Amino acid sequence: MKQASRPRPPRGASLWIGAALVGALLAAAAISFVWTPYPPAAIDIPHKFAPPSAAHWFGTDSLGRDVASQLLAGSRISILVGVVAVGIGLIFGVAFGLVAAFSRGVIEDAIMKASDFLFAFPALLSAIMLTSTYGPGVVNAIVAIGVYNAPVIAKLTRATANSVLAREYALAARAAGRGPLAIAFDHVLPNIAPSLIVQATIQFAIAILAEAALSYLGLGAQPPQASWGRMLAEAQNVLYNAPRLAVFPGVAIALSVLGLNLLGDGLRDALDPKLRARS
Amino acid sequence: MLLEVSDLTIEILTPTGAERVVNGGSFTLDEGESLGIVGESGSGKTMTSLALMGLTPENALVSGSIRFEGQELVGLGEEEMRALRGDRIAMVFQEPMTALNPLHRVGAQVAEPLILHRGMTKAAAGARAVELLEHVRLADPARAARSYPFMLSGGERQRAMIAMAIGCSPRLVIADEPTTALDVTVQARILELIDGLRAESRMALVLVSHDLAVIAGHCDRVVVMYAGAILESGPVEAVLTRPRNPYTRALLEARPRPGARRGDRLKTIPGSPPLHHEAAQGCPFSPRCPLAIEVCGRAPPPEIKFGSERMSRCHRARELDERS
Numbered sequence: 001m002k003q004a005s006r007p008r009p010p011r012g013a014s015l016w017i018g019a020a021l022v023g024a025l026l027a028a029a030a031i032s033f034v035w036t037p038y039p040p041a042a043i044d045i046p047h048k049f050a051p052p053s054a055a056h057w058f059g060t061d062s063l064g065r066d067v068a069s070q071l072l073a074g075s076r077i078s079i080l081v082g083v084v085a086v087g088i089g090l091i092f093g094v095a096f097g098l099v100a101a102f103s104r105g106v107i108e109d110a111i112m113k114a115s116d117f118l119f120a121f122p123a124l125l126s127a128i129m130l131t132s133t134y135g136p137g138v139v140n141a142i143v144a145i146g147v148y149n150a151p152v153i154a155k156l157t158r159a160t161a162n163s164v165l166a167r168e169y170a171l172a173a174r175a176a177g178r179g180p181l182a183i184a185f186d187h188v189l190p191n192i193a194p195s196l197i198v199q200a201t202i203q204f205a206i207a208i209l210a211e212a213a214l215s216y217l218g219l220g221a222q223p224p225q226a227s228w229g230r231m232l233a234e235a236q237n238v239l240y241n242a243p244r245l246a247v248f249p250g251v252a253i254a255l256s257v258l259g260l261n262l263l264g265d266g267l268r269d270a271l272d273p274k275l276r277a278r279s
Numbered sequence: 280m281l282l283e284v285s286d287l288t289i290e291i292l293t294p295t296g297a298e299r300v301v302n303g304g305s306f307t308l309d310e311g312e313s314l315g316i317v318g319e320s321g322s323g324k325t326m327t328s329l330a331l332m333g334l335t336p337e338n339a340l341v342s343g344s345i346r347f348e349g350q351e352l353v354g355l356g357e358e359e360m361r362a363l364r365g366d367r368i369a370m371v372f373q374e375p376m377t378a379l380n381p382l383h384r385v386g387a388q389v390a391e392p393l394i395l396h397r398g399m400t401k402a403a404a405g406a407r408a409v410e411l412l413e414h415v416r417l418a419d420p421a422r423a424a425r426s427y428p429f430m431l432s433g434g435e436r437q438r439a440m441i442a443m444a445i446g447c448s449p450r451l452v453i454a455d456e457p458t459t460a461l462d463v464t465v466q467a468r469i470l471e472l473i474d475g476l477r478a479e480s481r482m483a484l485v486l487v488s489h490d491l492a493v494i495a496g497h498c499d500r501v502v503v504m505y506a507g508a509i510l511e512s513g514p515v516e517a518v519l520t521r522p523r524n525p526y527t528r529a530l531l532e533a534r535p536r537p538g539a540r541r542g543d544r545l546k547t548i549p550g551s552p553p554l555h556h557e558a559a560q561g562c563p564f565s566p567r568c569p570l571a572i573e574v575c576g577r578a579p580p581p582e583i584k585f586g587s588e589r590m591s592r593c594h595r596a597r598e599l600d601e602r603s
Contacts, residue, residue, distance in 0.1 A: 104337050105337065167377055168372050168373075168374050168377040168378040169377060169378050169379055169380040169381075171334060171372070171378075172370070172372055172378045172379070172440075172443075173380070173391075174334055174364065175332055175334060175364055175365060175369065175370040175372075176364065176365035176369075176391055176392045176395065176443065177361045177362065177363070177364035177365035177366060177392060177395055177396060178361075178365075178391065178395060179361060186380075186383070187380050190382045191380075191381075191382060
């Protein structure tokens with residue numbers, strides 16, 4: 001009966017660590033609206049490449065800008081891109097996924113083929129395509145990332161909605177005379193919401209990475225807007241002089257993505273009734 | 280006549296061709312009457328009951344005629360059909376565990392058809408739902424209405440399902456294996472409840488079951504289905520005591536009997552039902568039939584009527600009649 005057991009983190013640890021990291025990210029963004037140690041874009045050439053000190057916690061960059069202030073301000077872009085891009089993905093993905101699940105036949109095939117088509121493009125490639133067509137900038141980056149999110153959500157929505165529709169209570173609702181819209185909102189959406197929430201946190205993490213990558217390539221946030229990706233790009237030129245300038249935004253991106261992924265994992269465990277029943 | 284089904288044929292369209300799951304079924308049902316549909320899994324009994332509700336899957340092709348209160352249901356628009364469902368025709372499902380949405384309170388689910396078809400306000404429908412739950416003799420209806428499905432037992436859930444079905448006083452209730460998932464004692468009480476509700480409101484019942492004892496105890500007439508075809512129909516007592524079709528006979532003989540001795544083997548029907556009911560030439564039961572003769576495998580059996588009420592689809596039905 002005794003099993004060799006590895007020490008495991010206590011249940012729910014990933015949920016709380018994830019929530020703490022995401023909370024810190026949100027707090028950083030919120031604080032940056034009212035206070036940063038220095039104006040994030042303020043250039044101060046005499047103090048360029050200052051090492052971390054009491055005056056500049058994380059030092060200054062090649063133009064003497066305060067790194068801590070830029071990091072705080074940069075979190076805003078990350079969150080903005082994440083929220084809006086995931087929002088776009090959810091709105092279109094859920095709508096198309098539900099239509100596909102309810103319509104069956106030709107319409108379902110068409111929607112799924114279209115999302116396969118969108119899905120087949122590497123996210124970054126389609127983002128580069130969009131921003132190079134319509135010009136770089138945060139708005140276009142958001143749209144590009146949102147367009148990438150929609151088919152992911154649509155596929156998940158269709159698959160989970162189909163499994164709900166195969167349940168007897170969906171048939172029972174039809175037998176009671178309810179129409180497809182009522183069934184979609186009353187029966188399908190509440191039952192698939194947990195998987196959508198989990199997927200949304202993961203897409204959020206992907207969106208943050210994508211924004212950083214686009215800004216790094218110069219296709220996302222434009223100066224003087226602070227962005228972690230842009231900080232990385234600028235740090236690259238002076239990597240041998242001041243490697244820490246690349247480390248700070250890199251760590252910020254990594255911690256945010258890690259936090260969101262842990263939160264997604266934790267939520268999945270917490271929201272999955274089967275896992276809950278086993279504990 | 281409340282319900283007249285004639286020549287009902289249901290074909291499931293698959294990539295490999297059309298598969299006929301119900302083949303020319305005909306039966307009628309009067310106000311207040313109860314009809315049992317009995318058959319093995321895959322005999323087409325569930326598909327038949329879904330067709331009455333207009334709930335056959337998208338890839339099913341329904342032809343023939345289903346007249347309900349004089350209205351033709353085959354080919355009726357989804358909108359009109361939806362107006363009937365839950366109002367004039369209601370359905371009780373097999374699995375009370377899964378037929379209620381786990382995320383909504385029981386009372387709200389019972390109230391749903393009332394809001395939909397009777398235009399009641401949420402509050403009025405909620406109050407009526409508690410009355411309905413009381414009517415199906417749930418011990419504490421107010422508590423049951425506030426509960427989520429997982430908080431109720433299987434029997435309680437099935438009572439709630441019934442309350443949901445009878446809310447709008449339907450003229451016809453279709454119960455597809457309503458007690459199969461329940462304990463025998465609970466089963467008996469649920470069936471008594473359905474009988475009682477039927478007696479007071481004169482609603483008609485279609486009871487789908489594989490259990491001959493359930494059909495015998497709670498139906499006026501019975502339809503015996505095999506591989507999509509109705510092989511025998513008639514008044515319950517007559518059919519189950521003097522079957523005029525070898526399949527009905529075999530089914531009756533395959534029942535476990537009280538008083539059987541240890542070591543006695545349960546009688547079974549050799550072979551298994553055909554998997555694909557492509558338009559077989561002869562009688563679908565002929566490969567397994569102990570009385571099959573040469574013609575059975577060659578020609579479809581004719582409908583042989585005995586009086587106005589009984590029908591058997593068998594080449595040798597008349598001989599069976601003489602023997603019994």
